[in-house]
Amino acid sequence: MAIVVHKYGGTSVGSPEKIRNVAQRIKKVVAAGNQVVVIVSAMGHTTDELIDLMNQITDSPDPREYDMLVSTGEQVSASLLAMALQAMDCPAVSLTGGQAGVVTEDIYKKARIKHVHLERMQKELKEGKVVVVTGFQGIDSKGDIITIGRGGSDTSAVAIAAALKASVCDIYTDVDGVYTTDPRIVSEARKLKSVSYEEMLELASLGAQVLHPRSIECASLYDIVIHLRSSKNETIGTYIKSAQAIDKEAKKMEQKDTVRGIALDENIAKIGILKIPDKPGIAAKIFGALAAESVNVDMIVQSMHSDKSLADMAFTVERPDLKKAVKVTEMMGKELKAENVIADPDVCKVSLVGIGMVSQPGTASKMFAALSKNNINIQMISTSEIKVSCIIKKEQGKRAVQILHKAFGLEKVS
Amino acid sequence: MAIVVHKYGGTSVGSPEKIRNVAQRIKKVVAAGNQVVVIVSAMGHTTDELIDLMNQITDSPDPREYDMLVSTGEQVSASLLAMALQAMDCPAVSLTGGQAGVVTEDIYKKARIKHVHLERMQKELKEGKVVVVTGFQGIDSKGDIITIGRGGSDTSAVAIAAALKASVCDIYTDVDGVYTTDPRIVSEARKLKSVSYEEMLELASLGAQVLHPRSIECASLYDIVIHLRSSKNETIGTYIKSAQAIDKEAKKMEQKDTVRGIALDENIAKIGILKIPDKPGIAAKIFGALAAESVNVDMIVQSMHSDKSLADMAFTVERPDLKKAVKVTEMMGKELKAENVIADPDVCKVSLVGIGMVSQPGTASKMFAALSKNNINIQMISTSEIKVSCIIKKEQGKRAVQILHKAFGLEKVS
Numbered sequence: 076m077a078i079v080v081h082k083y084g085g086t087s088v089g090s091p092e093k094i095r096n097v098a099q100r101i102k103k104v105v106a107a108g109n110q111v112v113v114i115v116s117a118m119g120h121t122t123d124e125l126i127d128l129m130n131q132i133t134d135s136p137d138p139r140e141y142d143m144l145v146s147t148g149e150q151v152s153a154s155l156l157a158m159a160l161q162a163m164d165c166p167a168v169s170l171t172g173g174q175a176g177v178v179t180e181d182i183y184k185k186a187r188i189k190h191v192h193l194e195r196m197q198k199e200l201k202e203g204k205v206v207v208v209t210g211f212q213g214i215d216s217k218g219d220i221i222t223i224g225r226g227g228s229d230t231s232a233v234a235i236a237a238a239l240k241a242s243v244c245d246i247y248t249d250v251d252g253v254y255t256t257d258p259r260i261v262s263e264a265r266k267l268k269s270v271s272y273e274e275m276l277e278l279a280s281l282g283a284q285v286l287h288p289r290s291i292e293c294a295s296l297y298d299i300v301i302h303l304r305s306s307k308n309e310t311i312g313t314y315i316k317s318a319q320a321i322d323k324e325a326k327k328m329e330q331k332d333t334v335r336g337i338a339l340d341e342n343i344a345k346i347g348i349l350k351i352p353d354k355p356g357i358a359a360k361i362f363g364a365l366a367a368e369s370v371n372v373d374m375i376v377q378s379m380h381s382d383k384s385l386a387d388m389a390f391t392v393e394r395p396d397l398k399k400a401v402k403v404t405e406m407m408g409k410e411l412k413a414e415n416v417i418a419d420p421d422v423c424k425v426s427l428v429g430i431g432m433v434s435q436p437g438t439a440s441k442m443f444a445a446l447s448k449n450n451i452n453i454q455m456i457s458t459s460e461i462k463v464s465c466i467i468k469k470e471q472g473k474r475a476v477q478i479l480h481k482a483f484g485l486e487k488v489s
Numbered sequence: 490m491a492i493v494v495h496k497y498g499g500t501s502v503g504s505p506e507k508i509r510n511v512a513q514r515i516k517k518v519v520a521a522g523n524q525v526v527v528i529v530s531a532m533g534h535t536t537d538e539l540i541d542l543m544n545q546i547t548d549s550p551d552p553r554e555y556d557m558l559v560s561t562g563e564q565v566s567a568s569l570l571a572m573a574l575q576a577m578d579c580p581a582v583s584l585t586g587g588q589a590g591v592v593t594e595d596i597y598k599k600a601r602i603k604h605v606h607l608e609r610m611q612k613e614l615k616e617g618k619v620v621v622v623t624g625f626q627g628i629d630s631k632g633d634i635i636t637i638g639r640g641g642s643d644t645s646a647v648a649i650a651a652a653l654k655a656s657v658c659d660i661y662t663d664v665d666g667v668y669t670t671d672p673r674i675v676s677e678a679r680k681l682k683s684v685s686y687e688e689m690l691e692l693a694s695l696g697a698q699v700l701h702p703r704s705i706e707c708a709s710l711y712d713i714v715i716h717l718r719s720s721k722n723e724t725i726g727t728y729i730k731s732a733q734a735i736d737k738e739a740k741k742m743e744q745k746d747t748v749r750g751i752a753l754d755e756n757i758a759k760i761g762i763l764k765i766p767d768k769p770g771i772a773a774k775i776f777g778a779l780a781a782e783s784v785n786v787d788m789i790v791q792s793m794h795s796d797k798s799l800a801d802m803a804f805t806v807e808r809p810d811l812k813k814a815v816k817v818t819e820m821m822g823k824e825l826k827a828e829n830v831i832a833d834p835d836v837c838k839v840s841l842v843g844i845g846m847v848s849q850p851g852t853a854s855k856m857f858a859a860l861s862k863n864n865i866n867i868q869m870i871s872t873s874e875i876k877v878s879c880i881i882k883k884e885q886g887k888r889a890v891q892i893l894h895k896a897f898g899l900e901k902v903s
Contacts, residue, residue, distance in 0.1 A: 092545075094546060129569065133572045133573065137571070140571045140572045140583055143583050144572075147561035150557060150561045150564075151542070151558060153557070154554045154555075155543065157551070157554045158543060158547045158550050158554045158558075159546045162548075168554075169557050171557075218587075220585075
């Protein structure tokens with residue numbers, strides 16, 4: 076008897092009717108002779124509503140109490156799904172993260188899962204029940220409720236799949252797979268049959284919000300295949316697995332896709348600190364101060380001025396951190412006697428991702444040429460073995476994605 | 490350092506603003522040098538909303554999943570109250586029933602509390618924190634979440650007060666005490682300074698919905714004084730304590746109040762089963778069949794017909810049980826060859842309650858006289874040592890309460 080692990084996101088369990096649909100789907104999988112464990116997120120906007128209530132109480136919630144509060148959302152959807160299954164004569168039981176044996180670090184709000192104790196889940200499975208587990212949470216050594224960061228239900232699902240030695244973790248969401256780029260931007264965007272962990276990680280980190288990056292790391296670590304698919308239909312979605320496994324399947328093909336996907340991140344802002352009297356350690360000072368304020372810095376460009384004694388520095392931060400980052404940077408600017416600090420919220424990051432790029436050195440220059448031919452000015456560039464990212468004007472972001480999607484022929488089935 | 494136990498009902502924590510008010514009140518009690526444990530209900534209509542969601546999923550919810558679902562309401566209000574306290578620089582921690590050590594029987598939905606393990610609460614109190622505990626719930630031996638019946642937060646509060654050896658349990662609600670009768674019916678209704686457990690139990694069971702009967706039983710068992718009061722002001726409410734304690738305080742008074750309060754229960758219905766061929770065991774048959782269907786029967790009157798071979802039987806049930814009760818009674822009526830079964834939903838029960846009644850035999854006849862003088866017909870009567878109840882027409886209920894309140898001089902301060 077195979078163990079099947081499903082995870083359903085907030086929109087998939089957003090109403091009693093949708094919960095019944097999910098139950099119907101699970102019942103079929105049970106009828107086909109499988110043991111099923113289901114991980115659920117909170118219904119629809121429940122978490123946001125709870126946070127809204129919280130914001131009416133306090134500006135600086137205690138992380139422990141935050142976890143106590145928001146973990147209730149998943150408890151509601153898990154119990155409702157168990158009831159919906161029972162109403163269809165499909166035995167089921169809901170378990171909180173703690174009851175399911177999910178033990179985390181003692182860090183509120185963003186703990187990592189340390190271990191999954193299987194006793195309770197195995198007992199319930201043996202009794203023929205579908206086990207519905209609250210995603211996004213576990214307990215720490217004190218027995219306190221701990222959440223593992225927003226979007227963490229994906230990670231819960233993969234960790235539980237790994238502990239149960241399931242070979243696949245089906246993650247159901249409101250999109251039906253991973254596309255070469257956002258289909259709302261490029262109508263010819265093509266669904267990928269499979270994508271490697273590394274590529275998916277880059278795509279997820281670069282703005283494709285279909286999967287939580289930590290869940291991909293976890294899947295990669297335990298070699299769990301993630302099947303990302305839609306809860307609205309039975310269509311096969313996208314398999315996220317190791318590059319080796321993908322290579323093996325594709326061994327007959329001469330040439331692999333160089334570029335697999337294009338991501339657009341509009342949630343960033345750029346800060347420039349200009350004409351800093353150059354001396355060793357200025358970068359360390361600036362980024363040390365930002366790190367001390369928990370500002371996550373992404374791309375960094377340092378350039379020499381025509382006057383060799385002066386340096387310019389530019390970097391990007393996440394948009395919500397801009398105000399805080401500017402404040403810190405202005406302080407450091409004064410200390411370092413820089414001429415001035417400029418903040419530019421009107422930028423975006425467009426990125427090409429593909430494992431094949433490492434062996435195709437022409438990819439980056441082809442990208443730059445396509446953009447410049449269309450009068451899109453590149454402000455900053457960053458490259459890694461499997462991606463090239465450019466910072467451009469925000470208003471040009473969607474057009475850039477369309478141009479690149481065409482330039483790299485991503486609409487064609489490989 | 491004294492331990493103070495407060496309980497706040499759903500309306501008292503019904504909004505972020507109200508939660509802040511509660512926090513403010515608690516902060517004062519802490520500032521006065523007390524250790525404080527607070528038990529909270531779910532915010533406003535949260536529990537009803539969760540049950541409404543549930544009803545959209547299933548008609549016959551599994552009790553275990555029901556408990557999993559509805560227990561989230563208290564977890565939300567407890568964490569929000571802890572945050573509100575912290576925002577006022579008052580250290581606090583919220584605990585689920587399970588975390589607080591409330592262990593119940595292994596019976597979902599209506600377990601009794603078996604034990605309260607104090608370790609965690611005492612640790613948090615020692616660290617100078619206000620401990621906020623979710624009412625209405627605990628865990629069983631399997632670690633599953635168990636609720637203790639609706640309104641059970643009162644019982645949670647009293648049980649925790651007993652375990653902590655607190656002398657008083659302050660129960661805050663939206664009324665400011667126990668009145669001689671419902672002030673919405675009789676504007677001269679007078680707030681009682683104190684009332685005995687026995688009287689309060691009768692008043693609560695007879696329709697005065699201010700306190701959960703089980704909480705009174707529990708308080709009586711452990712001799713915990715309940716101070717029932719309003720969360721909207723600082724006014725002293727009503728003390729609920731042992732008759733002995735009340736006697737002691739009142740020792741200088743020659744005469745005690747005979748009647749302490751009047752309760753009206755409009756949530757009942759009457760069933761008559763007429764002209765049953767009389768033979769031994771007909772009552773056992775009828776009420777055995779009703780008990781088998783979990784119908785709670787309250788008053789029973791059996792009377793002989795003029796034709797001595799026939800008996801009539803009348804009894805009252807809770808209004809929501811009427812349909813089911815009629816069905817069972819009609820079946821039994823056929824079996825027993827009764828002439829017919831009549832159902833009357835248009836009745837109510839008006840009751841006098843007072844410990845002094847046992848030594849004042851005239852009370853019942855004074856009640857009957859007052860009612861008959863005002864053309865209110867009594868359909869059924871039941872008496873105990875501390876109460877007299879009459880079933881009358883529903884439309885006459887409120888007027889009957891007004892008449893009796895005046896007849897027994899309850900508006901006068903004793």
